[in-house]
Amino acid sequence: MVLLSHTQLPSQMNTRKYSFSTAILLLLYVLIPRDSAVSLAQPISFSSSAYDGAFIADRRCYDPEDDEGTSSMSSATCKNQTRRGTAVAEDCLVWSKECSEAVLSIARRPEMGEWLRRVRRRIHENPELAFEEYETSRLIREELDLMQVSYRYPLAKTGIRAWIGTGLPPFVAIRADMDALPIQEAVEWEYKSKVAGKMHACGHDVHVAMLMGAAKILKTREHLLKGTVILIFQPAEEAGNGAKRMIQDGALEDVEAIFAVHVSHEHPTGIIGSRPGPLLAGCGFFRAVISGKEASAYNPHRSVDPVLAASAIVTSLQGIVSREANPLDSQVVSVTSFNGGDNLDMIPDTVVLGGTFRAYSNASFYQLIERIEQVIVEQASVYRCSAEVDFFEKELNIYPPTVNDDRMYEHVKKVSMDLLGASNFREVPPMMGAEDFSFYTQVVPAAFFYIGIRNETLGSTHTGHSPYFMIDEDVLPIGAATHAAIAERYLLEQG
Numbered sequence: 361m362v363l364l365s366h367t368q369l370p371s372q373m374n375t376r377k378y379s380f381s382t383a384i385l386l387l388l389y390v391l392i393p394r395d396s397a398v399s400l401a402q403p404i405s406f407s408s409s410a411y412d413g414a415f416i417a418d419r420r421c422y423d424p425e426d427d428e429g430t431s432s433m434s435s436a437t438c439k440n441q442t443r444r445g446t447a448v449a450e451d452c453l454v455w456s457k458e459c460s461e462a463v464l465s466i467a468r469r470p471e472m473g474e475w476l477r478r479v480r481r482r483i484h485e486n487p488e489l490a491f492e493e494y495e496t497s498r499l500i501r502e503e504l505d506l507m508q509v510s511y512r513y514p515l516a517k518t519g520i521r522a523w524i525g526t527g528l529p530p531f532v533a534i535r536a537d538m539d540a541l542p543i544q545e546a547v548e549w550e551y552k553s554k555v556a557g558k559m560h561a562c563g564h565d566v567h568v569a570m571l572m573g574a575a576k577i578l579k580t581r582e583h584l585l586k587g588t589v590i591l592i593f594q595p596a597e598e599a600g601n602g603a604k605r606m607i608q609d610g611a612l613e614d615v616e617a618i619f620a621v622h623v624s625h626e627h628p629t630g631i632i633g634s635r636p637g638p639l640l641a642g643c644g645f646f647r648a649v650i651s652g653k654e655a656s657a658y659n660p661h662r663s664v665d666p667v668l669a670a671s672a673i674v675t676s677l678q679g680i681v682s683r684e685a686n687p688l689d690s691q692v693v694s695v696t697s698f699n700g701g702d703n704l705d706m707i708p709d710t711v712v713l714g715g716t717f718r719a720y721s722n723a724s725f726y727q728l729i730e731r732i733e734q735v736i737v738e739q740a741s742v743y744r745c746s747a748e749v750d751f752f753e754k755e756l757n758i759y760p761p762t763v764n765d766d767r768m769y770e771h772v773k774k775v776s777m778d779l780l781g782a783s784n785f786r787e788v789p790p791m792m793g794a795e796d797f798s799f800y801t802q803v804v805p806a807a808f809f810y811i812g813i814r815n816e817t818l819g820s821t822h823t824g825h826s827p828y829f830m831i832d833e834d835v836l837p838i839g840a841a842t843h844a845a846i847a848e849r850y851l852l853e854q855g
């Protein structure tokens with residue numbers, strides 16, 4: 361997630377500028393109050409399992425711990441083997457409680473938990489910034505090789521598109537981001553970042569591990585898949601719009617729906633949260649150069665005064681949200697920078713002003729871009745000035761809103777409730793952060809959801825982008841199982 365902060369001036373906005381804030385995530389507005397009926401019951405625990413061993417036959421087809429892959433069989437033999445060897449309920453032709461339990465039982469295996477921690481810790485120790493995720497990507501590919509999962513590489517420099525299933529439609533995608541942040545880790549623990557000034561402070565190490573866990577679960581259940589699951593490991597979420605480049609490089613080829621998760625310090629470990637419609641704000645910046653004509657201040661008629669024009673522009677920009685936006689559709693336009701002239705006796709020839717804008721709905725976001733440009737250009741011309749507006753699209757500093765498709769949201773909700781229990785799902789309010797997952801949501805129906813990592817005992821209560829950020833690793837198998845169930849069940853029911 362990108363917490364684009366107020367500190368960013370247009371003049372500082374060069375290429376791939378990171379901006380991050382250690383301030384708490386602001387809730388811009390709350391459409392729906394926290395559901396008071398939602399139970400705060402203890403999150404599910406993976407330590408005591410009633411289902412271990414329920415999935416013996418599948419393990420004969422693919423054993424996730426068999427890193428040599430010696431026990432894997434051709435898919436036809438595998439299918440045969442399973443049909444003979446296991447209870448029919450596990451065929452999951454219709455999703456049942458047993459299917460959820462089968463997925464959970466794989467996730468709960470102690471060796472799975474250990475492996476997930478190992479993977480996550482290795483990535484945590486070696487954080488890599490946007491488009492530099494070479495070692496992270498290599499680790500993922502090595503593990504995929506061991507699992508005998510096929511993939512395409514590289515997309516967007518370090519990205520991976522892997523697939524599990526029939527190779528035929530429908531195709532459903534699940535996505536993880538791989539990049540870290542330019543933050544010095546302040547948590548003292550055994551697997552602290554070994555790279556000075558870099559840290560996985562947003563939990564993308566966790567996202568990668570959970571998606572790898574999903575790969576293991578889905579590979580084990582590959583003969584049950586009614587289509588193809590695409591696993592997307594993308595670079596550069598925090599800066600550089602990695603999602604956009606992944607799409608350009610074909611990450612979404614054939615894909616008809618996509619899902620992704622983000623860890624959240626606001627919810628107890630393992631709680632899933634999401635909402636239909638807008639979830640995360642769209643966010644962009646603008647810089648305008650207002651050009652007039654320089655002259656001595658005592659001869660104002662010889663000038664074309666950009667200071668006066670820019671002043672009128674600032675005032676007019678205020679009217680966009682206050683007079684044109686539906687008050688129930690939250691939007692922000694703020695001018696944060698205004699520069700021109702340094703001689704108190706001269707009217708300057710240019711003024712540069714800039715600021716930022718946010719919106720939750722897709723239509724409002726693009727409407728703001730259009731109106732900000734119009735207001736600046738037209739208002740400048742009232743004062744005989746000209747204006748040019750830059751929205752930093754080339755610098756990849758523009759994030760559309762993350763808007764959940766209603767049907768995909770319902771799918772996440774249903775799958776999580778069936779998998780983890782109804783009390784472990786929450787409908788959450790929209791949040792101020794931005795996410796480049798929004799680029800996928802522009803192309804195919806999508807849903808983004810949170811998974812809680814908050815554990816007061818462990819101290820995993822810090823917001824993303826804090827140097828004190830840490831997680832409760834018990835989330836790993838829960839996230840892996842959730843991803844896997846969302847994908848498998850999508851193919852079964854939605855595809």
Ligand SMILES: *[C@@H]1O[C@H](CO)[C@@H](O)[C@H](O)[C@H]1NC(C)=O
Pocket residue numbers: 436437440
């Ligand atoms: C599957 O099992 C049936 C009956 O046991 C057998 O006739 C058939 O040849 C097997 N197919 C494969 C691909 O192993």
Ligand SMILES: *[C@@H]1O[C@H](CO)[C@@H](O)[C@H](O)[C@H]1NC(C)=O
Pocket residue numbers: 722723726801802803
């Ligand atoms: C958002 O709006 C843009 C511009 O109008 C459009 O191209 C895009 O398809 C829209 N996305 C969605 C998800 O509606």
Ligand SMILES: *[C@@H]1O[C@H](CO)[C@@H](O)[C@H](O)[C@H]1NC(C)=O
Pocket residue numbers: 403628629815816817818832
């Ligand atoms: C927090 O973590 C501790 C240590 O792992 C664990 O015993 C406890 O059950 C966790 N609490 C919650 C609410 O998950």
Ligand SMILES: [Zn+2]
Pocket residue numbers: 361362562563564597622824
């Ligand atoms: Zn993030």
Ligand SMILES: [Zn+2]
Pocket residue numbers: 361362363562598824825
């Ligand atoms: Zn982030």
